[in-house]
Amino acid sequence: MSPNSRIRVLPPLLVNKIAAGEVVERPASVVKELLDNAIDAGANRIAVTIEDGGKQLIRITDDGCGMSPNDLELCVSPHATSKVIEERDLYAIASLGFRGEALASISSVSKLRVVSRPSGQDAAHEITVSGADRHKPQAAGGPVGTTVEVRDLFFNVPARRKFLRSKGTEVGHINEQISRAALAFPHITFELTNNGRKTLILPACERRVERIRKFYGPELAESLLVAERTERGITMEAYLAPPARSRATAQWQYTFVNARYIRDRFVQHAIKEAFRGLIEHSRHAIVFLFITLDPKMVDINVHPTKIEVRWAEPNLIHSQSLALMRETLQQADLAPALRTDRAARDPLSPDAQSRMREELATMLKATSPIQPNRGEGGGAQGTWHDSPSLPGRSAPSMDPMETWRALYGEPTRSRDETTPPSTAPTSAPMDRLAAEPHLASQPPRAVQMHNLYLVAETEDGIVIIDQHALHERVMYEQLKDKLTRGPLESQRLLLPEMIPVTSREMDLLTEKKALLDRLGIEVAPFAKDSMAVHAFPALLKDANIGGFLRDLIDYLTDAPDATPEVMIHKVLDMMACKAAVKAGDTLTQQEIETLISKRDLVEKSSNCPHGRPTTLRLTKADLNRQFKRT
Ligand code: ADP
Numbered sequence: 001m002s003p004n005s006r007i008r009v010l011p012p013l014l015v016n017k018i019a020a021g022e023v024v025e026r027p028a029s030v031v032k033e034l035l036d037n038a039i040d041a042g043a044n045r046i047a048v049t050i051e052d053g054g055k056q057l058i059r060i061t062d063d064g065c066g067m068s069p070n071d072l073e074l075c076v077s078p079h080a081t082s083k084v085i086e087e088r089d090l091y092a093i094a095s096l097g098f099r100g101e102a103l104a105s106i107s108s109v110s111k112l113r114v115v116s117r118p119s120g121q122d123a124a125h126e127i128t129v130s131g132a133d134r135h136k137p138q139a140a141g142g143p144v145g146t147t148v149e150v151r152d153l154f155f156n157v158p159a160r161r162k163f164l165r166s167k168g169t170e171v172g173h174i175n176e177q178i179s180r181a182a183l184a185f186p187h188i189t190f191e192l193t194n195n196g197r198k199t200l201i202l203p204a205c206e207r208r209v210e211r212i213r214k215f216y217g218p219e220l221a222e223s224l225l226v227a228e229r230t231e232r233g234i235t236m237e238a239y240l241a242p243p244a245r246s247r248a249t250a251q252w253q254y255t256f257v258n259a260r261y262i263r264d265r266f267v268q269h270a271i272k273e274a275f276r277g278l279i280e281h282s283r284h285a286i287v288f289l290f291i292t293l294d295p296k297m298v299d300i301n302v303h304p305t306k307i308e309v310r311w312a313e314p315n316l317i318h319s320q321s322l323a324l325m326r327e328t329l330q331q332a333d334l335a336p337a338l339r340t341d342r343a344a345r346d347p348l349s350p351d352a353q354s355r356m357r358e359e360l361a362t363m364l365k366a367t368s369p370i371q372p373n374r375g376e377g378g379g380a381q382g383t384w385h386d387s388p389s390l391p392g393r394s395a396p397s398m399d400p401m402e403t404w405r406a407l408y409g410e411p412t413r414s415r416d417e418t419t420p421p422s423t424a425p426t427s428a429p430m431d432r433l434a435a436e437p438h439l440a441s442q443p444p445r446a447v448q449m450h451n452l453y454l455v456a457e458t459e460d461g462i463v464i465i466d467q468h469a470l471h472e473r474v475m476y477e478q479l480k481d482k483l484t485r486g487p488l489e490s491q492r493l494l495l496p497e498m499i500p501v502t503s504r505e506m507d508l509l510t511e512k513k514a515l516l517d518r519l520g521i522e523v524a525p526f527a528k529d530s531m532a533v534h535a536f537p538a539l540l541k542d543a544n545i546g547g548f549l550r551d552l553i554d555y556l557t558d559a560p561d562a563t564p565e566v567m568i569h570k571v572l573d574m575m576a577c578k579a580a581v582k583a584g585d586t587l588t589q590q591e592i593e594t595l596i597s598k599r600d601l602v603e604k605s606s607n608c609p610h611g612r613p614t615t616l617r618l619t620k621a622d623l624n625r626q627f628k629r630t
């Protein structure tokens with residue numbers, strides 16, 4: 001190297017490897033690129049075979065147009081493509097590929113073999129490439145179409161290979177890629193064979209919703225609100241799940257532009273806006289949105305993975321998608337989803353309801369500060385079910401006062417009673433905030449306001465506490481502490497609760513068994529598309545089990561690579577949130593005091609699950625200043 005020239009043109013293999021660094025992150029990225037190529041080749045049928053999560057083998061066979069021996073030789077060269085001929089093509093991309101670098105990149109980090117036979121020819125040819133080793137096309141046998149085989153991915157990039165996750169995780173990513181392609185192209189048949197087992201068969205179909213049904217279950221598919229509209233040259237086809245099916249993460253929002261899966265902040269924002277007021281702020285709607293427009297209206301050449309786009313008119317995309325979704329939601333009968341009472345927010349299974357009612361009855365008897373004339377009333381000594389005066393079993397009232405009256409008659413206030421009966425019979429918070437008796441006898445130093453905030457006197461001022469935020473944090477700390485001593489206490493369910501899952505989710509839950517065990521959750525595959533919950537954390541016995549697991553699955557799917565510690569943190573956070581008293585729950589004086597007394601637990605710990613404040617403080621000095629007392 002001469003001293004005046006330090007710059008060198010890199011050899012092609014290195015160039016390809018650098019490109020591979022961007023495009024080929026994991027086996028699923030290879031699957032995505034090869035699916036794109038098969039679709040661009042006009043395939044009607046695409047079969048994917050993987051071994052060892054794609055680390056050992058990825059093979060994709062299509063019945064598309066195939067390649068001549070000449071093209072075979074070229075297809076693995078960098079910047080070799082049949083899809084873009086001149087510059088203006090770049091501004092109107094009609095195919096999925098156009099960069100001409102996928103095969104070159106893949107061949108630089110794996111052992112690649114491509115067999116292809118163009119339609120109308122009777123002979124196939126094959127080419128093999130591995131790192132810098134390249135062989136001329138040779139005659140081979142094979143049907144019309146192309147087979148691309150990728151073996152030993154990252155065999156020459158140890159850092160990447162080491163980075164790969166468990167087989168199950170990689171298979172999950174591959175499944176996700178196939179589901180995106182299958183949603184975009186319902187008329188193409190897709191198949192997946194994983195370690196010799198056919199795990200996915202998706203026959204070509206007419207309607208997209210059939211694909212949704214296949215991947216996400218019939219229940220979701222049938223609930224979808226469907227709308228389609230073309231305006232100003234833009235066609236939008238939307239499938240919206242009713243707000244009540246909102247999810248814990250945004251991974252159930254699928255956006256496609258010209259059949260390409262993309263992620264776009266304008267569309268994401270439109271979805272958030274469309275569902276504003278219909279779902280809680282922290283939740284995410286399930287949406288499948290397919291946008292079709294003139295390719296000139298969208299620039300795909302933003303990122304090598306082509307997952308981001310630049311719109312010529314982003315505001316048009318935003319307003320049109322928002323209008324379509326908003327109107328669809330407005331026209332739909334969403335009445336049940338809009339009820340805001342607790343039962344609707346967090347529906348209990350009938351099983352959980354009857355369990356809860358029994359506990360409520362027992363608890364009321366045990367903790368009742370008043371002793372109504374039980375003997376005379378005659379009906380109220382047994383459990384809920386054998387009490388004749390109780391509301392019907394089929395439509396039980398969850399109103400605590402009604403329950404109270406049914407069990408004990410009209411409450412009478414005794415003089416030294418510190419707990420007003422109107423708030424006594426709320427079962428859940430009482431359960432969760434085990435009262436500390438010595439506190440109850442102290443004069444009340446705190447009051448609840450708006451069923452949401454607790455205001456308390458402190459030595460040097462007053463504090464205002466968000467009851468849910470504080471309780472959640474307290475529960476979180478307690479749970480974390482418990483977990484250091486062993487698995488969480490678990491409660492077996494009398495009847496296992498069935499939850500519908502996709503095959504991918506089933507694999508995921510099976511793979512995360514150790515984590516679930518620690519949390520006191522026992523699930524086992526039940527049928528092809530459902531899992532049975534056999535045991536659940538005792539702490540969450542009143543929660544909606546199906547709903548909780550749904551959220552949990554979403555988190556696991558969303559962050560499959562998270563370390564167990566991060567995962568635990570996330571799940572404890574979820575549990576704490578579910579188990580904590582809610583905004584709107586009426587608390588008894590005892591509960592208020594108990595909660596406030598646990599405040600230390602939060603204040604001592606620096607580990608905060610949300611970052612939202614639990615407490616606002618006003619010192620006497622602050623107050624004095626405000627009132628101009630000084
Ligand atoms: P791009 O898809 O961006 O053009 P690729 O490296 O993925 O780049 O593929 C290079 C070329 O190889 C494609 O343009 C196409 O002509 C050809 N090719 C790749 N896969 C197939 C296939 N399955 N069937 C037919 N031709 C293919």
Ligand code: MG
Nearest residue numbers: 036037097102
């Ligand atoms: Mg391609």
